[in-house]
Amino acid sequence: MRGNGVRGNGLFGLLLAVSLPLGAASMFFEGARVIVDARRPPLENATFLVDNGRIVKIGKAGTLKAPAGARRIDLAGKTVIPALIDPHVHLGYQKGLSYAAANFTRENVIDQLNRDAYAGIAAVLSMGTDLGDFPFQIRAEQEAGKLGGALLFTAGRGMAAPNAGPGNAELKPSAYDLTTEDEARKAVREQVARKVAFIKVWVDDRNGAVKKTPPAIYRAIIDEAHKLHTRVVAHVYYLDDAKDLARAGADAFAHLVRDKEMDDESIALVQQHKILIMPNLGIAEARTHVDPAPWLDEPLFRDVTPAALVERIRAAYSGRTPASVEATQKTYRTMQRNVAKLVAAGANVGFGADSGAAPDYFHAFTTHRELQLMVEAGMTPAQALTAVTATSAAFLRLSDRGTLEAGKAADFVVLDGNPLADIAYTRKIYKVYLRGQEVNRTALRGAFQ
Ligand SMILES: [Zn+2]
Structure with missing residues (x-):
């Protein structure tokens, strides 16, 4: 599975294959500048359709129509980027003012994965300082769709x-x-x-x-x-x-x-x-x-x-x-x-x-x-x-992440300005979506302090 070169599309491909016809849960986003792939110029005034955790279609305004029943979401003036992926972190040691191995608990690691999700980070790699078995359990629960937060990879x-x-x-x-x-x-x-x-x-x-x-x-x-x-x-x-x-x-x-x-x-x-x-x-x-x-x-x-x-x-x-x-x-x-x-x-x-x-x-x-x-x-x-x-x-061999093309995971961050003009705009976050769901940032923030 994750890591040894064959992580892939097993689980997500299956979900896609059995996805139901578009329904009330699908979302049609309009009006944003979308950085589909940071290696290419952005799509200005783009529309994109998200259903069942995936980008279904993406194109310039006028090229796609909102399906009946889809929720329409206006993002005029905003910029959308693929959610960030940070392959070098050390989770679990800091808790408040304390920095200690004793803080390395399931609860503390999940708390930090939630802070990452809040900040628009879709996945992290904990780089060789994990203790015990629970990081592997967190990973399995995330793969099964039972646990949110940034996806945890571990060395x-x-x-x-x-x-x-x-x-x-x-x-x-x-x-x-x-x-x-x-x-x-x-x-x-x-x-x-x-x-x-x-x-x-x-x-x-x-x-x-x-x-x-x-x-x-x-x-x-x-x-x-x-x-x-x-x-x-x-x-x-x-x-x-x-x-x-x-x-x-x-x-x-x-x-x-x-x-x-x-x-x-x-x-x-x-x-x-x-x-x-x-x-x-x-x-x-x-x-x-x-x-x-x-x-x-x-x-x-x-x-x-x-x-x-x-x-x-x-x-x-x-x-x-x-x-x-x-x-x-x-x-x-x-x-x-x-x-x-x-x-x-x-x-x-x-x-x-x-x-x-x-x-x-x-x-x-x-x-x-x-x-x-x-x-x-x-x-x-x-x-x-x-x-x-x-x-x-x-x-990380996350073949369905890192860009916002059709078929990829709907992991994206909506920003108040264009980070291609000023990279500081990655910090001006309007909304975060991971696996096609809006991250409830208000609820998370209330629990952080
Ligand atoms: Zn390090």
């Missing part, structure tokens, strides 16, 4: 050399501590048996604080995963590791190279091996400012973030000085230049906000901030939107 438990996994101490116990190639292969087999979407491996010494996962271990992980038709996402930091991971067959990098600017050889390697790169700019960027960020006052940020957390994030700026943020700014400029280089080379730049990877880097709004930062780093709004829709859908 299960990630792997690394002892203590060389996630950076945060609370996340560390979720990872396998591997010392031999046999252990590495066994860990991969265990995770694949649970039907994880990806295998996650960390290759980083955390600024010299830990002993990095050695090449023999990550090569065994990649080899075993590929034998079992499962792709591997590598956390990278250093340029030399990125080159070796590319040669070893890693399928995606969960971060940018951050110690140096990428050279021609590394760009050629990621191109040659078709590696998907998730920039993950947001966590680093948040540490580059001396003054509280203007987005702390944005409605979407405040809607999805617990109020006490908003205040602690604001308070974290006090005491910062230009000198104290100088090193983070230097690293961040390297990251921005690497995004620009990858885009200029036509590399496969994907998306991942890494929400939840560190305390107070909370979920949902961060996905939208990441889009803004990708544009500031040199991507066009259309390229950034492509990364978070079509490219991420392809990466």
Whole structure:
């Protein structure tokens, strides 16, 4: 099912095949600019018909007629985009002001999937820090149509050399501590048996604080995963590791190279091996400012973030000085230049906000901030939107998501303005529809704080 290359259309195809004739539940949307596929110009003044969770037809005004009984919904002046897909998050650890493994409960994970849905996010991939079995149960319930929220994909438990996994101490116990190639292969087999979407491996010494996962271990992980038709996402930091991971067959990098600017050889390697790169700019960027960020006052940020957390994030700026943020700014400029280089080379730049990877880097709004930062780093709004829709859908092998063509899932966000003109409009959300149903954002918001 989901993850091992054959997720697909089994369930949804079946639903489509047995769908009833159009009835009162069908919805006819009129008047919006629709970004059908972020790689192509939008349809201005479009109409589209949604029935049984699917886009049935889509075209310019006048080319389609509302069927008898369909509900007509006027979206004049609005812009519709495919719902966002964020393949790099760490769900479940933050709860209010607390950041701890003890917060990793079904209730807390579902709460965060609901915040994602509220913010127009259709699917997320929890990147290797999940505990226990319930994430797999949530996934099964969503597939059966019994549970809402953003669709949960999981990389299960990630792997690394002892203590060389996630950076945060609370996340560390979720990872396998591997010392031999046999252990590495066994860990991969265990995770694949649970039907994880990806295998996650960390290759980083955390600024010299830990002993990095050695090449023999990550090569065994990649080899075993590929034998079992499962792709591997590598956390990278250093340029030399990125080159070796590319040669070893890693399928995606969960971060940018951050110690140096990428050279021609590394760009050629990621191109040659078709590696998907998730920039993950947001966590680093948040540490580059001396003054509280203007987005702390944005409605979407405040809607999805617990109020006490908003205040602690604001308070974290006090005491910062230009000198104290100088090193983070230097690293961040390297990251921005690497995004620009990858885009200029036509590399496969994907998306991942890494929400939840560190305390107070909370979920949902961060996905939208990441889009803004990708544009500031040199991507066009259309390229950034492509990364978070079509490219991420392809990466998760969600063949019925990422664009709004006829036959695809009716997962879309109605915005108050055009994000192709200003990417900040992804945060001005009028309505969200997932699986053809309007997300009840008012009810969700009331339960968030
Ligand atoms: Zn991460």
